[in-house]
Structures are given as C-alpha cells and as structure tokens.
Amino acid sequence: MFTYQIEDNVVIIDFKTFKGYIRVITPSIINIADKSEIPSFAVENKDFPNCTFDVIKEKDSLLIRTNSLIVKVSDNFKVDFYNLKNEEICIDYLSENKKHLIEVTKKLKDDECIYGLGDKISFLNKRGYDYINWNTDDPSPHLETYKSLYKSIPFIICFNKKLIYGIFFDNHYKTFFDLGKTHPDYYSFGADEGHLNYYFIYGNNFTEVVKGYTFLTGRAPLPQLWTLGAHQSRWSYFTEEEVRDIANNYRKHQIPLDCIHIDIDYMDKYKVFTISNERFPTFKKMVDDLNNQGIKAVTIIDPGVKVEEGYGVYEEGIKEGYFATYGGETYVNAVWPGDSVFPSFISEKVRNWWKSKTKFLTDLGIRGIWDDMNEPASFKGPLPDDVVFPGDDRDYLHKEIHNVYGHLMAKATYDGLKEYDKKRPFVITRACYSGTQKYSIVWTGDNTSIWTHLQFQIPQLCTLGISGFPYCGTDIGGFGGDTNKELLIRWVEASCFVPFFRNHTANGTRRQEPWQFDDETLNIYRKYVVLRYSFIPYLYDLAYEIEKSGAPILRPLAFHYQDDVKTHNLNDQYLVGESILVAPIVNQGQRARMVYLPQGEWIDYWSKKVHKGDQYIIKDAPLDTLPIFIKNNSIIVQDPPYDYLDPKLRKELIIDIYGDKAKYYHYLDDGESFDYKDGKYQVYLFEVRNSVLTIERLRNNNIHYDRFIIRYKDQEFIIEDINTKTEIKL
Ligand code: GLC
Numbered sequence: 001m002f003t004y005q006i007e008d009n010v011v012i013i014d015f016k017t018f019k020g021y022i023r024v025i026t027p028s029i030i031n032i033a034d035k036s037e038i039p040s041f042a043v044e045n046k047d048f049p050n051c052t053f054d055v056i057k058e059k060d061s062l063l064i065r066t067n068s069l070i071v072k073v074s075d076n077f078k079v080d081f082y083n084l085k086n087e088e089i090c091i092d093y094l095s096e097n098k099k100h101l102i103e104v105t106k107k108l109k110d111d112e113c114i115y116g117l118g119d120k121i122s123f124l125n126k127r128g129y130d131y132i133n134w135n136t137d138d139p140s141p142h143l144e145t146y147k148s149l150y151k152s153i154p155f156i157i158c159f160n161k162k163l164i165y166g167i168f169f170d171n172h173y174k175t176f177f178d179l180g181k182t183h184p185d186y187y188s189f190g191a192d193e194g195h196l197n198y199y200f201i202y203g204n205n206f207t208e209v210v211k212g213y214t215f216l217t218g219r220a221p222l223p224q225l226w227t228l229g230a231h232q233s234r235w236s237y238f239t240e241e242e243v244r245d246i247a248n249n250y251r252k253h254q255i256p257l258d259c260i261h262i263d264i265d266y267m268d269k270y271k272v273f274t275i276s277n278e279r280f281p282t283f284k285k286m287v288d289d290l291n292n293q294g295i296k297a298v299t300i301i302d303p304g305v306k307v308e309e310g311y312g313v314y315e316e317g318i319k320e321g322y323f324a325t326y327g328g329e330t331y332v333n334a335v336w337p338g339d340s341v342f343p344s345f346i347s348e349k350v351r352n353w354w355k356s357k358t359k360f361l362t363d364l365g366i367r368g369i370w371d372d373m374n375e376p377a378s379f380k381g382p383l384p385d386d387v388v389f390p391g392d393d394r395d396y397l398h399k400e401i402h403n404v405y406g407h408l409m410a411k412a413t414y415d416g417l418k419e420y421d422k423k424r425p426f427v428i429t430r431a432c433y434s435g436t437q438k439y440s441i442v443w444t445g446d447n448t449s450i451w452t453h454l455q456f457q458i459p460q461l462c463t464l465g466i467s468g469f470p471y472c473g474t475d476i477g478g479f480g481g482d483t484n485k486e487l488l489i490r491w492v493e494a495s496c497f498v499p500f501f502r503n504h505t506a507n508g509t510r511r512q513e514p515w516q517f518d519d520e521t522l523n524i525y526r527k528y529v530v531l532r533y534s535f536i537p538y539l540y541d542l543a544y545e546i547e548k549s550g551a552p553i554l555r556p557l558a559f560h561y562q563d564d565v566k567t568h569n570l571n572d573q574y575l576v577g578e579s580i581l582v583a584p585i586v587n588q589g590q591r592a593r594m595v596y597l598p599q600g601e602w603i604d605y606w607s608k609k610v611h612k613g614d615q616y617i618i619k620d621a622p623l624d625t626l627p628i629f630i631k632n633n634s635i636i637v638q639d640p641p642y643d644y645l646d647p648k649l650r651k652e653l654i655i656d657i658y659g660d661k662a663k664y665y666h667y668l669d670d671g672e673s674f675d676y677k678d679g680k681y682q683v684y685l686f687e688v689r690n691s692v693l694t695i696e697r698l699r700n701n702n703i704h705y706d707r708f709i710i711r712y713k714d715q716e717f718i719i720e721d722i723n724t725k726t727e728i729k730l
Contacts, residue, residue, distance in 0.1 A: 002075065004055070004062055009048070010036065011055055011064055013073060020077040024053045027066035028202040029212050032079055034102075038197045040170050041404045042217045042435035069202055081165070081200055089165055090158070090200065093186055100176060103190030104198065106167075111160040113568050114179045114187065115556065118153030118467045119444055121146050123571045124459045124556050126156070127187075130178040135403050135431040137377035141448040141480060150375060150431045150445045152403040153467045154189070155217075157209055161563045166201035166209040168216065172403045172433055193399065206559040207551055210466055214550025218438035220470050222547055224424050225671030226296060226645040227368070227441075227471075228539050229258030230529050231502035232513060236265035239279045240286045246513065247295050251643065253515055255526045256533045258644045259296045261370060261502065266299060270337035271306045273313055273360045287365035294644035298368035298426070299361055303376055303409055304340030307332060313357065317343060322350045324398070325388045333378040342376055344389040345408035346396050351415070358416025368426030369413050371440065374406035375431040406431025407439075414439035423672045428500070434468060441471035441500055449478025449509070454491050455586040459571045461498060465552025466559065470543075473500030482510035485517040486588060486623065489524050493626035494584035496528045497535065497576040499553045524624045530641060535576075537637040537653060537666065542577045544667040553577065561598040564614075570596060579634035579658075583619065583627040592620045593627065601632035603658050633659035635686050637666050640709070647671030651706040655686055655693070657730070663687045668703060688712075693728045695719070 004013045013020040023031040025048050040046075056063040064071040069089075070082040081090040091107045108114075113125040120131055121142045133152035142149065154169040156177065169175055171194040179187045189198070201212035232250065237243045243260055250257040266283070268274040275283045287297045305314050305323070317323050323341040324331045332339050344350050358369060376383065385399035401408075410429040417425035427440035436442075444460055447453040457474045464472040476491050476498075477483040483491075483505065492514075495501055505512050514525035542553045551559075555575040557567035573583040573596065581602060583595040600613040605628035611617055619627045630636060638654040647670055669681035682703040685696045693710060710717040712730045719728055 001060075002062075004057075006055060009051060009053075011062070011073075012036070013062065013077070015075070015077060018077075020073070022064060022071060022073065022079070024051055024064065024066055025199070025216070026051055026212070027053070027068040028208070029216065030064075030069065030071055030081070030200045032196065032198050032200065034196040038170075038195050040197075041172055041407055041433055042168075042170055044218065044435065044438075081202065083163075083202075087163070089163055089202065090167075095186075095188070098190070100190030101192045102171070102194070102196045103188055104196070105186050105188040108158075108180050108185050108187055109160055111565070112158055113160065113558075114156050114158050115463060115558075116153070116156035116166070116467055117177065118155075118464055118469065119149045119151040119442070119460060120463070121149065121456055121460065123569070124462060124558075125569050127180045128184070130176070130181040133175040133177070133403060135375040135406060137373065137375045137430075137445070139446055139480070141450065142446075142453070150406075151442065152432075153434050153469075155213055155434060155467050157206070157466060158187075159206075159558070159562060161565055164203055164205060164209055164562060166199075166203075166213050168199040168201065168213055168434065170197045170199065170434070171195060173400060174403070205562060206466065207549065210468075210551060211549045214437075214468050217435040217468055219547050219550045220437040220441070220468070222424060222543055222676065223441070223471060224426060225536070225540060225647050226258040227426050228499065228536055228543070229501070229533065229645045230256055231259040231261060231298075231500070232257060233261035233263065233502055233504035234511070234513075235505070235507045236263035238265050240282065243286060243297075244289065247290055247293050249513065249515055250295075251293060253522060253526065254643075255514055255529050256641075256643050257295055259298055259368070260290065261298045261300065261504065263300050264302070264336055269306065269308075270302070271308070271311055271313070272301050272304075273357045274311075275364070284364045291365060294646060296367040297365065298370055298428070299366050300370040300372050301361075301413070302335060302373040303343055303345070303371075303405070304333070304335030304337060304373060305343065306337035307339040307341060314341065316353070317341065320349075320353070321390060322347070322353060324383075325390070326384065326386075331383070331387045333383060334380045335373055335377060342383075344391070345405060345412060346389050346391045346401050348392050351408060351412035354409070354412040355416040355419065358413060359420045362417065362420035367421060367423075368428070369417060371406065371409050371413050371427060371429040374409045374429060375402070376405050404433045407433040407436045410436050410440035424674065432469075437468045437470075442469050443472065443500060443502065444474045446479045446506070447474050448480040449483035449487060449505070450481065451487065451586065451588055453478055454487065454494060455572065457494060457498075458574055458584070458586070459556075461554050462552075462556040462574050465554050466556070468550065470546050470550075470552035470554075471499045473498045473502055475502065475504040477503050477505055477512040479504060479506050480509070483512045485521050488512055488517065489521055489623060490585050492525050492528045494586060496532050496626055497539070497554065497580065497582060499539070501532060520623070527624065528626065533642055533645070534638045534640075534654075535636075536639050536645060538577065538580070540671075541637065541665070541667050557581075557596070557598060564598055566596055567598060579631045579636060581629040581631070583629075585621050585626075591622055592618055595619050595627055595629070597629060601659075602629040603632055604628075605630055630658045633662045635662045635664035635688065637664070645671070652709060653705050654709045654711060657688055657693065657710070657712040659688075660691070661689055668705070688730070691730045693730055694725065695721075695728070696725045700724075
C-alpha cells in the first residue's frame with residue numbers, strides 16, 4: 001500500500017520502491033510523471049494558475065477529484081480517469097509484458113477511435129497501427145507502412161460518440177505508440193529513455209481537448225496576412241532570370257501570387273548564409289523588384305554547415321565550439337554541401353549566433369525563412385546516438401535531442417526574423433516537436449506526384465491541425481516524380497482552403513507551374529487560386545481564433561460532429577472552420593463523388609441548391625469543380641479580387657449571407673505587425689435576424705473598412721462603413 005502527500009497542486013504518492021507525481025494543471029488537465037520537475041521543450045510556460053481539488057483516501061486507492069474529473073490511483077501507479085458521472089474515460093492496464101522501459105497501457109472501448117500523432121502517413125483513425133516518433137527524412141515515396149516521418153508530435157485524441165480525451169506523452173526521446181495493434185482492446189505508449197511524463201486532457205468535445213493541448217504546448221501565433229496567399233516554389237529556380245520569369249508569368253496570367261520560395265541553389269556551394277554571385281548577381285535588386293510586384297521572397301536554409309576553410313560561418317562555429325562533436329572531434333556527416341557540421345541548437349549561445357546570421361537574409365529583403373533538413377538529415381548514415389551536442393549547462397547526446405533539433409532551429413530562426421524583419425515571423429520547418437507551432441508553420445516534406453499522396457493530404461493535414469499545427473500544407477502537385485495535368489488540377493482544388501498553399505517540386509521533375517500544361521489547366525488553376533483569395537478574410541478570422549482556442553483551420557468532420565459515427569472514419573472530406581465543407585476529388589478520372597453531409601442543412605456553393613444533412617449525396621464534379629458546401633445559416637466573409645494580399649488595399653469586405661439567421665465575428669488588423677497585441681484591431685459582429693443585418697464594431701477605435709458589399713439571396717447592397725452600428729433591412 002502507498003502513502004501520499006500534497007504539495008501545492010501535486011499529489012506525491014510513495015509506492016515504497018518509487019514515487020509517482022500527479023499534478024493537477026487545470027480541472028481537466030492532469031500530469032502523470034515519475035519525477036517532480038521534468039524539463040520540457042513543448043510546455044514552456046509552467047506558471048499554471050492554482051486550481052482546487054479534493055483528495056480522498058479509500059481502502060485501496062486514492063481519489064483526486066476536480067470539478068470535472070475523478071482520478072483514481074491504485075497500487076503500482078495504476079491511474080484511471082472517470083467523469084463526474086463516474087463513467088470510465090480512460091482506464092490503465094498494468095501489463096506484465098512491457099516492451100519498453102517506460103510504458104503505459106490503456107484500455108480501448110469497442111467503438112473508440114484514435115486520431116493524432118501529427119504528420120504520419122495514415123488515415124485519421126490510427127487504431128490498429130503502431131508508430132514511432134523519431135524525426136526521419138526518408139526520400140522514397142512515403143507509404144502507410146512508414147512508422148515515422150519528419151515530425152514528432154506524441155499527442156493522440158481518443159474518442160467515441162460520447163466521450164473524448166487526449167494524451168500527450170511529453171518525452172522527446174524516441175517514443176513508441178502501439179494503438180491497438182498488438183492487442184485490439186488496448187493501446188500503449190512508451191520509451192526506453194527519459195521519463196514517464198504524460199498529460200491527460202479531458203474535454204466535452206474536440207474543441208476543448210485541442211484547446212487543452214494547445215494551452216499546454218502553445219498556440220500558433222497570428223501569421224502575416226500574405227502568408228495565407230499563394231506560394232510558388234521549385235527546387236530550384238537556378239537563376240535570377242528564372243525567379244523573375246515566374247513572377248512575371250503569374251502576373252501575366254493574372255493568377256494571384258504572394259510569395260516565391262528560393263531553394264538551395266541560390267547559395268554558393270550550398271553554404272548556408274551565402275549567395276551565389278554567379279547565378280544571382282543582383283540578388284537584392286531581384287528581391288526588391290519582386291516586392292514591387294507585391295511578391296515576397298523566402299529562402300531555404302539548412303542546418304548543415306559546409307566544412308571549408310575560409311568560410312566564415314564554419315570558422316566562427318569551429319572557433320566558438322558551436323558544432324556537435326564525436327570522440328572529442330567536431331562531428332562531420334554529409335548534406336547538400338558535402339562534408340558538413342551541425343550547430344548545437346540546444347545551446348542558447350548557438351541559437352543566438354544562428355539568429356544573428358539570419359540578418360544576412362533579412363538585409364537582402366527576405367521575408368520568410370524555410371528551415372529544411374533539420375531532423376537532422378544526413379547522407380552518410382544516421383548520426384550515432386552518442387554524438388555530443390554541447391549545451392549551456394551540460395552536454396546532450398544526439399538520441400536525447402534528435403526529436404527537438406528542428407524545434408530548436410525553428411526557434412532560433414523565429415527569433416531572428418522577429419528581431420530583423422520586425423513583422424510576425426514567417427518560418428517554415430520540416431522537422432519539429434510538439435510546441436514548435438509557436439515558432440513555425442510546417443509542410444509535410446517530400447511527398448510524391450501520385451494520387452495516393454493527394455488522398456493522404458486530407459487526413460494528414462487534418463491531423464496536423466488537431467495536433468497543434470493549424471498552418472500546414474503539402475507540396476501541391478507533388479514533390480518527387482512527374483505530376484500530370486489532371487493530378488495538378490485536382491491537387492490545386494483540394495488545396496483551395498489549405499492554410500499553407502505552395503506548389504513545389506523536386507529537381508529534375510517535370511515543371512508544374514500553372515501555365516506548364518494547357519489553357520484548361522491554367523484556367524482551372526486560376527479559378528481556384530482566385531477562389532482561395534476570395535476566402536482569405538474567412539481564413540484570417542480562423543487564424544485569429546487559433547490564438548484563442550487552438551482550433552485548426554482544416555477540421556476532420558468528427559471535430560464538430562463527434563456524436564455522428566458516420567464522420568469518424570471520413571478521410572476524403574474536411575471542414576474549413578465550422579461553416580464550409582469541402583469534398584475534393586482525389587481519384588484519377590473521377591467526375592462525381594459521394595459526399596456525406598452531416599446534420600443540418602448544406603448549400604451547394606456552386607448551384608446554391610439546399611441539401612438536408614445526415615445523408616449521403618452524389619455530387620457531379622467535372623474537372624473544374626471542387627465540391628464545396630456552406631452550412632445553412634452562416635455568414636461567410638470574402639474579399640474582392642486581389643493579385644496579392646496587401647492589407648493597405650483592403651478597403652471593402654463582402655458579407656455573404658446564407659440562410660436567415662446567422663451570427664459572425666470578423667477580425668481586422670494591419671495584417672503584419674504585432675500592434676494587435678496592443679489592442680490595435682477591430683472585431684465586427686455581423687448578425688442576421690428577421691431580415692435585418694446588424695453590423696456592429698465591438699471595439700472603440702478607428703480601425704474599419706470603407707464599405708461592405710452585402711450579398712443576400714439574389715440581391716447585392718453596398719453600405720458605407722461609417723457608423724459603429726448599422727442596421728440594414730434585407
Ligand atoms: C529537401 C526538401 C525539399 C527541397 C530539397 C532541396 O528534400 O524537403 O523541399 O526542395 O530538400 O532543398
């Protein structure tokens with residue numbers, strides 16, 4: 001039998017041979033650990049407000065009762081969770097056959113689904129599969145058989161139609177999740193090093209669980225408006241002329257564009273923080289000219305620093321001891337530049353050094369930084385586990401910090417952009433850990449131009465969204481291999497609402513800019529980029545929401561319809577916020593598809609036909625049609641057409657009313673600075689009732705539009721935005 005004591009919000013349980021720690025973070029978030037203070041890369045702010053709870057000793061167990069949960073602790077640190085109705089939410093199973101030194105096994109209910117784990121190539125429901133979190137760059141086409149990809153996000157959401165909870169296993173060593181593969185009625189998670197340290201996150205619905213998880217690990221900050229626009233990339237645009245040509249073609253073909261990404265060949269011999277003067281003789285002028293066309297430039301950087309005498313970054317790092325070592329020598333592996341060394345981002349000194357280097361890029365007018373190869377990738381075999389990364393307080397072994405290497409690089413890059421670009425930093429990272437969302441957006445790495453990868457885009461991005469990474473995207477058109485006309489068209493359609501919208505492809509593959517095929521491709525491509533731009537205010541409102549609740553932009557249908565089991569395994573549709581349902585075509589040759597419309601009424605965006613929900617319908621979808629449905633009784637805000645997203649040009653807003661009764665909050669700010677943190681923003685409330693639309697500014701300041709264009713049924717009204725509250729008879 002055990003004894004216990006309470007220290008602030010921690011119940012310390014002494015099982016004689018070891019101690020268990022149960023920390024009540026909030027009434028619905030409980031931390032279970034084997035040590036009192038465990039440092040975390042994900043949970044950076046541990047100043048949790050106090051929270052009251054009762055501890056009741058029973059004969060064989062201890063009950064910790066908060067206002068939303070009962071945690072029952074029994075011998076051998078068995079921890080079970082019940083709701084206040086005493087229903088089982090999550091029950092431990094003390095297994096005799098552990099595969100890992102640290103391992104927790106929990107019971108699965110018959111109808112329980114498991115979502116989560118970030119970027120893994122799989123369907124939404126991962127029950128029956130097992131995964132490993134170990135950031136991995138594997139260039140062959142990613143398949144469902146892959147246990148790990150670039151990212152480690154050890155967070156799962158378990159739910160059935162009634163109950164839902166999340167588990168965040170905050171261990172950044174290699175971690176293992178067996179989600180009912182070994183035994184269909186149990187799942188387990190574990191590691192062979194580090195600590196038992198997991199959070200149980202309870203909620204009444206998806207929104208609350210994601211809110212709880214992002215309360216712990218942080219929420220993705222509001223991005224600059226332009227980052228939601230269209231991005232074009234290729235490995236590589238090899239010369240200045242090529243980059244300019246891309247910009248000119250976009251403008252010539254009247255396809256909106258906000259950003260061009262410049263891949264590794266802009267560097268001199270792939271040396272990070274250099275420019276090839278041969279191929280980019282007037283780099284800064286090129287960037288300035290792009291800017292004048294309303295197009296921002298983003299450059300890629302890689303952590304591997306070329307071994308080369310006389311190269312400043314290498315020499316400085318060697319002199320200061322900033323690189324990883326092995327057997328007392330600087331550790332060398334190979335990446336794009338050939339033999340390369342690896343900055344020890346675990347050290348704040350090294351991060352500050354890296355941060356200072358980003359000034360080289362911002363001085364050239366670069367507006368965003370793309371952190372790649374930061375698993376870290378290595379061409380001469382994996383880094384041995386015991387490569388040493390010098391830290392400020394102690395040395396860290398590779399196996400300990402592998403999964404947070406990308407996280408720490410992203411953090412240094414974020415700090416650099418914050419200091420030198422002075423806007424909300426735009427960082428994109430390939431590798432990350434839970435919590436990296438505070439510093440960077442993500443893309444899913446090197447996909448392939450195959451239909452399977454278009455199909456997986458939906459569950460993959462929805463999963464990243466509920467795993468804390470709302471700003472995510474795939475390489476549109478596919479990275480490896482040659483795309484084709486139909487695949488590119490369907491990929492652009494399927495990505496119309498994807499938060500990070502970037503066409504990117506590998507060196508040597510067929511070109512896939514919008515004009516590379518025929519007029520039909522060009523026209524459909526344009527149609528969907530233009531459509532995306534019209535929805536930018538709606539997307540930006542969702543972005544504002546993310547800072548408050550963590551609710552992602554793309555949502556699996558179960559996010560809002562958990563009580564409807566028909567949504568639980570729906571992998572080929574998604575919601576954008578709550579009001580838009582998208583059902584892309586993701587199969588070659590398909591020209592119609594079945595769409596599941598959940599309860600309520602749904603309006604076909606194209607035909608305006610109203611469908612009853614809770615049914616499957618067949619929707620025709622010729623090559624130029626992306627099936628989109630708007631939930632009845634919604635207000636959708638839209639922009640008039642723009643070539644690019646300049647907040648200063650945004651003087652009018654379209655208010656599109658679906659149905660007769662709706663309420664909507666709309667957010668407006670300068671779209672780039674941190675001034676919103678000082679209250680410099682406006683929130684409008686739009687409300688339709690009894691054929692009257694009320695427009696009200698909820699904040700007393702001078703931030704507003706010039707006019708609104710109101711669309712209701714077949715009518716259009718134009719209203720000047722001069723009053724703080726206006727009523728319009730519809
Ligand atoms: C990696 C990246 C890819 C990039 C390439 C060259 O494969 O994932 O996006 O284009 O490196 O930098």
